[in-house]
Amino acid sequence: MIRISIDLMGGDHGPNVIVPGVARALERHPDIRFTLFGLEAECRPILEKFPALRQASTFVPCEVAVSMDDKPSQALRRGRNRSSMWRAIDAVKTDDADVCVSAGNTGALMAMSKFCLRTMANIDRPAIAAIWPTLRGESIVLDVGATIGADAQQLIDFTVMGAAMARALFETDKPTVGLLNIGVEEVKGQEEIKVAGRLIREAAMPSFDYYGFVEGDDIGKGTVDVVVTEGFAGNIALKTAEGTARQIAGYLRAAMSRTLMARIGYFFARSAFDLLREKMDPGKVNGGVFLGLNGIVIKSHGGADVDGFAAAVDVGYDMVRNGLKSKIEHDLVLYHTRRSALAAPDDGGTSN
Template sequence: MAKTIPISLDVMGGDSGAEVVIPGAEIALVRHPDIRFQLFGNEKVVKPLLDKFPRVRDASTFQHCDIAIAMDTKPSQALRQGRWRSSMWRSIEAVKTGDAAVAVSAGNTGALMAMSKFCLRTMANIERPAIAAIWPTSRGESVVLDVGATIGADAQQLIDFAILGGAMARALFGIERPTIGLLNIGVEEVKGLEEVRTAGRLLRETPLRSIDYAGFVEGDDLGKGTVDVVVTEGFAGNIALKTAEGTAKQIGGYLRSAMSRTFMSRIGYLFAKNAFDLLKAKMDPRKVNGGVFLGLNGIVIKSHGGTDAEGYAAAIDLAYDMVRNELTHKIAQDLVHYHRGRFGETATTSTGDL
């Protein structure tokens, strides 16, 4: 029998908690019967649901947790209240102990990141974690990071993000040496943020085995899919992500109102219904649900808090793929290679100035 994939779930996380998580787990389990879940949540809520979803029950272990972190809890508060005992913490801890290969939570991002950092710690030589999103493009998909873990990033942190994102693209898309772009305003070398320019210079001067640095990219390159990985700091990255989501919704609204406006357009809609359904599927934000926390000693996947079971299943699918394709191993490999290249195999000194 093939090796199973152990995934821990924060069953209480998200706007609807267990009502979405357990049905979502069922959907993912049908697609990947080799998943084994570790469920953390309140037994009063979870147990009755497991009786309704025996497939999930049979593929899971369940552990009761007194505390559920609310969606509006501040990170510091969440750590105070929920460390050791909340379903969120315990699902992350399962990754630390090795019981799970990856954790999934639809809980609040700030709390989840704070707990993940506290529990898993950042990897050696990585100063800050990043949240990576999968961005649907005209050419397929790209990895975009950081979309909101932290604000601001110096040149070295941007290079770290490039390595982390590169490893994720290798794991996700199976590309040997993904192309990487630094998000900037203007593509000329003299333009934009100084940290971005410095990172660009360093990436150009010291080519890496694991990534193919392609220069600066701009906001409109995100949708085009100009590169496999787009690297930016978390403020601009988060704004770009939400702006794209908002624009997609806005145009979807235009389209709906245009198609229902006249008798003729409604007939047209009926004829083209299959095409519209395809388009709708293509633009479905649930399909690319899941932000990947990178740079920690273990992988945590953040599902959108307001998603439904289908969207939650997509986040589990992503978690599954990341484990099956050995994301952690790839990141570790790439980091070792990068730091060897910079300091020679025997170097043990600090990372020095950049």
């Protein structure tokens, strides 16, 4: 049995979308037991429409809902111990849930998650990992906006955590990992990226293959399973891809409405165009994962529909089922052990 806590009040549509989304995820995974947190007056009437979900869940009424435009500091002051978001996260801390899923305010969710769960040992900063559509299927890109800037060690931490997530999500034994850079040559890029690349290559981790540097166009190509960068560049890449997807969709709609024949063609091909738009938009591949915390938190897209939120629950389910947290902890220990061995002075074999 996998236990998932849900913030019912998050996202653009709140329980009207999230409750049906949770019910749909339950249809796919009947071994889930949910703890649902929300405002009783808004959530109870909707829950009544889903008897199977009521049987498989516990509803916990809360006093506060964090709004999508709350600043993280405001959300912490107003919602600590009282909001549906905080209590869903806290359920993971108290071991009443294995994973938390929320479509709420990203800044507030990260602030509350860091405050409540704390970061893992040897991790300075958590990261948000996005699942990215590519020509080869899907890749993982991190960090896409948890924090701005990163030194070499933090990039290495992101690499180890992203590779562990790829093993849990894609069920591959040895994913490929690349550092996002302005060129593939070893001499290019900022010093922290070059140092991180050298140290990762020297560590020769058995849990992933280090590909080297990758460029922006490699993300969409699917050149590697995991693309690592700091939050500023990662968030710009994410928003650029989302905007490009909407731009191309706009071009298609304009082109398809110019003539009667084009409109007729669009009518018959509309589902294919909708699928193309969703495939191109990383924001629609739902379920960003907060990595580096003492617990698993999944961030659903705020504008997700029923299927989108169900997909975010699926990601949380897979992360628990495939042991994401233990994989990260194991790989972090292994990396630091290898680095310590490489850094140890060579005594020429004379020590006893």
